[in-house]
Amino acid sequence: MSQKKIDLLQKNINFLEKTINEKYFELFKKQYNSDLDTKKNIENFINIYRKIIKYQYNDLLGFVNYNIFSNIILNSHKINVLWGNCLERLKDLPCESVGLMITSPPYYNAREYSIWANLKEYLDEMTIIIKECYRVLDNHRVFVFNVSDIVGNDNMEKYKCEGHRKIPLPAYFIKIFEECGFRYIDDIIWDKGEVQSSRHKNKSKPWPFYQYCCNCYEHILIFSKHRLENDIKYPCSLCGSLNVKTNSYTYKGLRSWECNNQNCVRSKSNRGKRYSLKTIMITQERNEKNIIPYELTQQWRRDIIKLNPVIKINSKKENILGHTAPFPIEIPDMAIQYYSYKGDIVLDMFAGSFTTAISANKLERIGVGIELRKDLFEKCIKKNIANYECEYNEL
Secondary structure, eight states: OOOOOOOHHHHTHHHHHHHSOHHHHHHHHHHOOOOSOHHHHHHHHHHHHHHHHHHHHHHHTTOOOOHHHHHHHHTTTSEEEEESOHHHHHTTSOTTOEEEEEEOOOOTTSBTTBOOSSHHHHHHHHHHHHHHHHHHEEEEEEEEEEEOOEEEEOOOSSSOSOOEEEEOHHHHHHHHHHHTTEEEEEEEEEEOOSOSOOTTSSOSOOSTTSOOOOOOEEEEEEEEEOOOOTTOOOOOTTTOOOOEEEEEEEETTEEEEEEOOTTSOBOTTOOBOEEEHHHHHHHHTOSGGGOOOHHHHHHTSSSEEEOOOOOOBOTTSOBSSSOSOOOOTHHHHHHHHHHOOTTOEEEESSOTTTHHHHHHHHTTSEEEEEESOHHHHHHHHHHHHHHTTOOEEEO
16 A cells, blocks of 8 residues: 655645745745655655755855856766865855865975965965855865974064974864864874884984974864754654754754654654754765775774875886875775765865865765866876876866
8 A cells, every 4th residue: 555645845834935935935846746755755855945945045145156066066977176276266166065075285384385474374374265164064064184293484483593393283273173163073193104204213413302203193183064053944854844843952053853743753751853954964874875884994993094105206206196295095085985975075175186086086976176286286187087087077
């Protein structure tokens, strides 16, 4: 005996008419299909509702040009290469349109193509970019940020001296991310193995205050975004009803609801299903296609992971990769499978050699990278993409 079809649009009509404007209500009616089995019907209704809520949020913030985003979706099977300043290219993307961000930023004055007058100027610029990343990253999603301490001169003192010191970029970035609204989740230490430096290999100056350890690690910082959506309710994941009430806050920015539909599953004390937007998301995508390989979970079981750096200089002292600061593909391979679903957009706003976008493409996500220095890295980027047998779309 077939189940009775439920028109969730009509069931929730009173709430929808108060929440969704006329323009998007018409779009909702065109996209919603009630002629599905119960589970798919509820998922379909929730997904369209979430999309409409995002459209209205973008309208509220003044974002209207979806051309670049539409081009990325149209070329979802390719690696999307966005040339230009990352801040300006981020502004081309809709609010909350990216499922996962992974990057390693240009380190302060560590390369000839990334020079700032002083540390404050560098951190101020990074703050502006991270604020824009917060707008673009989808709600209740993750930003993976690979960064290291560096030795340099912060140029912040009035006295003219060398002033080289260990600059703790990871500590500064944690503070910046939190000030921009992100929640700090974890710090995975990338152990790079034996250092290339020759320091300590001889016996010169074996006295106190002449010694210090060589840097052999980097930080893989994990942040999440939880933006509190005031006055927005989400449908019950069991019945699709918008007859819900606010239940509690799991933590700042992540609110849960309780279903008031008496025909839905109830507890012995007559409490309804309790859920959040995050639980809706992870429940829908908990299926076979998103299973993380057991071998990967074993490799990344500890929060100190040993990975060899990418070999870029051959025996002739030539850079065979064409880029001076690549990271191992194992890092985005882990991050993408741990923190995204197949079909998600994965963005690296400092794309470099496009390792993140390549990994995303190979793992059936939509890989997008932004790179400023087309003049320096176009050839190596296209070569790297070709080496992994991927196609690209330039924007």
